[in-house]
Amino acid sequence: MPFLVPIHAPATRGEPFDFGTHANDFLVKREEARATETFLVRVPGLGAVPEHVHADMEQTFVFLSGVGTATLRCDGDQVTYRCLPGDTIFVPVGWHHSVAADSLEGVTYVTVNAFLPDAKRVGGTAIVHAEEVNTAFAKVLAAGRSERVADETALFRCAETAFRWDGPAGAWVQDYTSLIMTLTGSPEAYRVDRIGPFEIARTVTPVAADLTRSLADEIHATVAGLAPVVVEGSQSPLSVKPPYAGSDLDLLVVVRHSDELAVASKTVRAFDAVADRIQLPLAVGMVYQPWLALPGFYSTVNIDPSHEDRYWFSAAQPERLAEATRRLKAGLATVRDQARMAEMFQATVALAGLDHDLVREWRVTPRWRGLDVLEPLT
Incomplete structure (x- = not known):
């Protein structure tokens, strides 16, 4: 393995690989490190990363924008998590997993792969691995996916989402607030106000x-x-x-x-x-x-x-x-x-x-x- 060097990779400037169902923007490729790989995952609004499993790596997801649902299952056990910006999920080896975007503007999260030293690694490079797993993802895309219906909370979040412009990378979703009520609550139930330097979400009656x-x-x-x-x-x-x-x-x-x-x-x-x-x-x-x-x-x-x-x-x-x-x-x-x-x-x-x-x-x-x-x- 060649001599390794530090890497600085802006989140919006990764090398993209489009699976059709979602996209991975590679920030640190597996061939650039000994035991890790890092990429940004972009899931379109109301779309999902198809369920899959890894035998050669542990994964950690750190959510940056949007609201999503992560589902993990293994040997009859299943857990589901509602994921907000800043949330972290650890996916052990052997757990089948998928992530769905509950918001119209989509979901983004950083994935960090940690390769097991005693496991046979699938795919020698990031792109080769992506091309191999894309065979299974392509079948999901070819079968067609029924888009989920957006509820009023998802609609309201879309209307209240800010987008940073990042040159050739285009629009980068930024949640307008980190208040939990605005991320998950019914738009009928609250309004956001400002008092001096404070931002508050208060209860209202339609x-x-x-x-x-x-x-x-x-x-x-x-x-x-x-x-x-x-x-x-x-x-x-x-x-x-x-x-x-x-x-x-x-x-x-x-x-x-x-x-x-x-x-x-x-x-x-x-x-x-x-x-x-x-x-x-x-x-x-x-x-x-x-x-x-x-x-x-x-x-x-x-x-x-x-x-x-x-x-x-x-x-x-x-x-x-x-x-x-x-x-x-x-x-x-x-x-x-x-x-x-x-x-x-x-x-x-x-x-x-x-x-x-x-x-x-x-x-x-x-x-x-x-x-x-x-x-x-x-």
């Missing part, structure tokens, strides 16, 4: 939405002929997160070009005429139209009576949930489209009048800030 079709018609009549207006957030009929007592009515004025900022500001001010007839706090902002394709804006619904979005005010709950799922999946596809995201980011920076050359790094976050920062309202 209530019926105040935004009816008639109120939407009244709001639209106030701003008709100006900039497009959409409702977003818990008052939207497509929101996975229902309103609670004290919820805001989030109205967003949509801007497509910088020359529309003036009429957008006029639209925002026009809401003053109807604010006193709305029985809940009114939150108004301006957004750049391409942003609406991102997961954090999945619930946006146009209030124009002639717009096709108005259908969702009267649709049945299962149909609305299916549409929210479709939009969230489309939003995730947008985030993973490197060219589209780069174009959107550059256009946003230009719209804000910032110097693109001064930007060192950036990410996509659900905690967005509206375009009203460009032209303060007076």
Whole structure:
């Protein structure tokens, strides 16, 4: 064996091997070490690593993002673990195991292989081993897999997930918070607030939405002929997160070009005429139209009576949930489209009048800030 040297491998820059069901990004290959191997595993949303077993190694999984379920079985014994970011699982030799992604944005975890000195090693190199085991994984892929149904918790997590941009590697999922309630709890039961330097998850009780079709018609009549207006957030009929007592009515004025900022500001001010007839706090902002394709804006619904979005005010709950799922999946596809995201980011920076050359790094976050920062309202 050649002389070994230390290795530094950023988690997002591993050499990928795509199994179809999941991907391994090799960080430290077995031929680069005597007894270990390390790689990042990326499992797509609602997908799974097929069950398999190792006779030549112990494995340790350290979860980085998403929510997953690990299932291990051996000689009639079976254990199942719900895995959150930071969780660690040890897989002894001979235990059949699989990992499923419970979240739409997928699951990532680092795997460390520890080879047994007295066992015959399968595959002399990382790639050769991957090609050998891929024969079995390919059969699973060829048989087709039925995608599991995303529950409301998974949908809400998707809408509240941040993505760090990492150059050619694309989007890297980052959980927006490490609060256990937000990772596993029903979106109906809590809200996240900030008090000074503290972030808290508090219990709330859902209530019926105040935004009816008639109120939407009244709001639209106030701003008709100006900039497009959409409702977003818990008052939207497509929101996975229902309103609670004290919820805001989030109205967003949509801007497509910088020359529309003036009429957008006029639209925002026009809401003053109807604010006193709305029985809940009114939150108004301006957004750049391409942003609406991102997961954090999945619930946006146009209030124009002639717009096709108005259908969702009267649709049945299962149909609305299916549409929210479709939009969230489309939003995730947008985030993973490197060219589209780069174009959107550059256009946003230009719209804000910032110097693109001064930007060192950036990410996509659900905690967005509206375009009203460009032209303060007076």
